Amino acid sequence: MKRHAVRLADGRELIYFDERDDAVREGPDRRELPPPPPASELRHDPLTDEWVAIAAHRQTRTFLPPTDQCPLCPSRPDRSSEIPAYDYDVVVFENRFPSLSDRVGDGTAGYPGGTPFTPTRPGLGRCEVVCFTAEHGTSFAALAPARVRTVVDALADRTAELSALDAVEQVFCFENRGVEIGVTLHHPHGQIYAYPFVPPRTRSMLAAARRHAAATGGRSLYADVLAAERAAGVRVVAANDQWTAYVPAAARWPFEVHLAPHRRVPDIAALDDAERDAFGPLYLDVLRRFDRLFDSRQGTPYIAAWHQAPVRHERELGYLHLQVFTIRRAADKLKYLAGSESAMGVFINDVRPEQAAALLRDA
Amino acid sequence: MKRHAVRLADGRELIYFDERDDAVREGPDRRELPPPPPASELRHDPLTDEWVAIAAHRQTRTFLPPTDQCPLCPSRPDRSSEIPAYDYDVVVFENRFPSLSDRVGDGTAGYPGGTPFTPTRPGLGRCEVVCFTAEHGTSFAALAPARVRTVVDALADRTAELSALDAVEQVFCFENRGVEIGVTLHHPHGQIYAYPFVPPRTRSMLAAARRHAAATGGRSLYADVLAAERAAGVRVVAANDQWTAYVPAAARWPFEVHLAPHRRVPDIAALDDAERDAFGPLYLDVLRRFDRLFDSRQGTPYIAAWHQAPVRHERELGYLHLQVFTIRRAADKLKYLAGSESAMGVFINDVRPEQAAALLRDA
Numbered sequence: 037m038k039r040h041a042v043r044l045a046d047g048r049e050l051i052y053f054d055e056r057d058d059a060v061r062e063g064p065d066r067r068e069l070p071p072p073p074p075a076s077e078l079r080h081d082p083l084t085d086e087w088v089a090i091a092a093h094r095q096t097r098t099f100l101p102p103t104d105q106c107p108l109c110p111s112r113p114d115r116s117s118e119i120p121a122y123d124y125d126v127v128v129f130e131n132r133f134p135s136l137s138d139r140v141g142d143g144t145a146g147y148p149g150g151t152p153f154t155p156t157r158p159g160l161g162r163c164e165v166v167c168f169t170a171e172h173g174t175s176f177a178a179l180a181p182a183r184v185r186t187v188v189d190a191l192a193d194r195t196a197e198l199s200a201l202d203a204v205e206q207v208f209c210f211e212n213r214g215v216e217i218g219v220t221l222h223h224p225h226g227q228i229y230a231y232p233f234v235p236p237r238t239r240s241m242l243a244a245a246r247r248h249a250a251a252t253g254g255r256s257l258y259a260d261v262l263a264a265e266r267a268a269g270v271r272v273v274a275a276n277d278q279w280t281a282y283v284p285a286a287a288r289w290p291f292e293v294h295l296a297p298h299r300r301v302p303d304i305a306a307l308d309d310a311e312r313d314a315f316g317p318l319y320l321d322v323l324r325r326f327d328r329l330f331d332s333r334q335g336t337p338y339i340a341a342w343h344q345a346p347v348r349h350e351r352e353l354g355y356l357h358l359q360v361f362t363i364r365r366a367a368d369k370l371k372y373l374a375g376s377e378s379a380m381g382v383f384i385n386d387v388r389p390e391q392a393a394a395l396l397r398d399a
Numbered sequence: 400m401k402r403h404a405v406r407l408a409d410g411r412e413l414i415y416f417d418e419r420d421d422a423v424r425e426g427p428d429r430r431e432l433p434p435p436p437p438a439s440e441l442r443h444d445p446l447t448d449e450w451v452a453i454a455a456h457r458q459t460r461t462f463l464p465p466t467d468q469c470p471l472c473p474s475r476p477d478r479s480s481e482i483p484a485y486d487y488d489v490v491v492f493e494n495r496f497p498s499l500s501d502r503v504g505d506g507t508a509g510y511p512g513g514t515p516f517t518p519t520r521p522g523l524g525r526c527e528v529v530c531f532t533a534e535h536g537t538s539f540a541a542l543a544p545a546r547v548r549t550v551v552d553a554l555a556d557r558t559a560e561l562s563a564l565d566a567v568e569q570v571f572c573f574e575n576r577g578v579e580i581g582v583t584l585h586h587p588h589g590q591i592y593a594y595p596f597v598p599p600r601t602r603s604m605l606a607a608a609r610r611h612a613a614a615t616g617g618r619s620l621y622a623d624v625l626a627a628e629r630a631a632g633v634r635v636v637a638a639n640d641q642w643t644a645y646v647p648a649a650a651r652w653p654f655e656v657h658l659a660p661h662r663r664v665p666d667i668a669a670l671d672d673a674e675r676d677a678f679g680p681l682y683l684d685v686l687r688r689f690d691r692l693f694d695s696r697q698g699t700p701y702i703a704a705w706h707q708a709p710v711r712h713e714r715e716l717g718y719l720h721l722q723v724f725t726i727r728r729a730a731d732k733l734k735y736l737a738g739s740e741s742a743m744g745v746f747i748n749d750v751r752p753e754q755a756a757a758l759l760r761d762a
Contacts, residue, residue: 082624286445341742381599390511390512
């Protein structure tokens with residue numbers, strides 16, 4: 037794999053990850069761009085002890101542009117996109133409308149009517165876009181396994197590099213797919229959020245893992261749960277030598293699958309060659325099963341979320357896994373996060389996990 | 400107010416709350432109904448230490464029926480709905496497709512491939528429907544203040560009665576409004592979930608309140624935050640002698656308002672006469688501002704969530720407040736819970752709380 041980093045016209049970083057070592061990606065960014073916006077503002081919610089990012093500049097971000105104006109397609113002689121080159125394999129660049137960045141502006145010194153109970157600080161970190169392919173009209177599920185390997189290598193590179201930034205406490209790689217979950221660009225792409233704090237779900241998982249380790253003389257909670265699911269078998273969707281894909285027994289979403297490596301590693305950067313090679317075929321199999329679940333030409337909307345160990349604290353409690361779930365609960369119905377989920381955090385799942393696993397196995 | 404409880408054909412409870420003491424609601428339920436489904440199954444997610452409700456029978460629940468088949472309209476001589484009477488003011492009844500109930504069935508003794516890490520128990524509790532008016536085509540925002548008072552009295556009654564059930568740890572009253580958040584019936588109605596555990600958000604709020612009390616010699620966190628917001632003023636939307644409506648400094652949603660009584664009470668049942676009377680005019684004002692924010696004939700979709708003290712534990716740390724928020728961030732755009740929110744619990748808000756408050760004040 038060939039890695040080649042450049043700067044866009046407004047100073048943002050862009051990195052090509054190419055499968056051929058002789059790929060040449062020399063085209064300069066010919067656009068005139070305004071400077072990118074400063075970091076958003078983080079405010080601490082005293083009632084829940086959680087940070088919220090206030091990113092007002094994102095309100096005007098690019099929203100479902102026509103295909104011939106896609107900012108994630110390669111540039112052409114007559115049109116410059118976000119990617120200067122006329123072709124690419126995988127490319128990663130800083131989001132033009134980031135929720136988190138390392139550019140600190142004026143807006144982060146405080147806010148009107150700030151109170152002692154709601155401190156603020158700059159939303160330091162990074163938000164990056166990961167384009168999986170130059171081909172606009174395809175999807176992750178249609179990629180070749182070799183391309184998935186390139187994506188994994190790119191995510192490993194970004195995880196290692198973003199983890200080294202002073203402000204960053206957690207690197208989160210994910211893909212939102214489908215207009216049903218608010219995707220604003222159709223071109224197949226994922227995102228990376230490098231947060232300057234440990235996110236609420238990671239905190240919950242660390243607390244549970246810490247209690248389990250204390251109660252069992254140091255055992256890994258995730259490793260024990262994974263072993264139990266592999267032994268039970270009824271919720272396993274697919275597996276190979278290196279990875280298992282299963283529906284968690286207490287799944288929150290109608291169709292939710294965890295893909296976990298059999299060896300405990302803290303993050304994507306720690307995956308070895310064999311694990312990286314074995315991931316693609318299994319994940320593609322799972323995604324294609326998602327698409328076959330419902331008779332829908334558009335493909336099944338999903339969120340794919342890599343849960344990595346936090347960068348600095350209690351890394352030994354983390355266990356890398358990918359959580360992929362759809363909000364579709366039937367061909368014509370979506371699962372909405374209404375009162376119970378959005379306001380109380382209590383999930384009601386209308387599909388039994390064993391049935392979800394059986395439907396995915398049969399798909 | 401006249402309170403009159405009856406039983407529906409399948410044994411579910413229904414209670415009329417009428418504004419006239421001479422109201423007669425004697426019509427029997429003439430339908431033949433199958434027995435209601437048993438309680439759902441609660442499964443414990445070991446990775447986050449949270450309970451998830453698996454309610455497979457809800458998958459086939461009534462979904463956006465035509466107006467003339469609305470189950471929440473009063474019955475007519477030629478058609479029986481869920482409400483036997485030919486008219487009503489406010490009526491509360493057990494949900495026909497409940498996530499939680501006191502009917503324990505076979506499905507709660509375990510599940511295929513259960514593991515030691517994911518214990519199960521029955522989803523004991525209650526799910527009730529609260530119809531705000533017999534008029535199908537209206538909305539909460541269009542109710543008269545006297546009707547809001549009747550609704551508050553009904554919620555107070557239900558909070559007290561459901562709190563007395565053995566299994567119940569938290570009573571949650573809420574309204575989902577709008578198809579954009581998954582409402583399956585258009586008739587103006589709210590819901591009550593009586594949970595057999597303390598929900599995740601309540602646990603977070605109790606933990607923060609506990610730390611604050613310990614650090615300040617027993618002060619109430621919510622009372623201190625409310626006083627600071629009233630003093631700052633910039634995020635206050637409206638207020639009267641008894642209640643203040645403000646946008647929290649660390650709001651998660653584009654337009655989010657808390658309505659809090661100036662006196663600390665644990666729950667709706669503890670509100671006095673003056674507080675109950677003063678709530679309606681302020682809340683109606685806020686809801687009408689929500690509807691005027693966007694040029695939309697359908698009205699603004701929202702979730703309104705009453706946060707009450709838990710029933711048994713640490714009631715002294717609770718402070719009743721109503722959280723109302725919309726997922727609409729612009730006339731043509733919704734706020735989606737995508738990767739950061741759904742998988743990590745980190746909210747990105749595109750609207751500054753001070754701007755949201757100003758827009759609501761000006762609406």
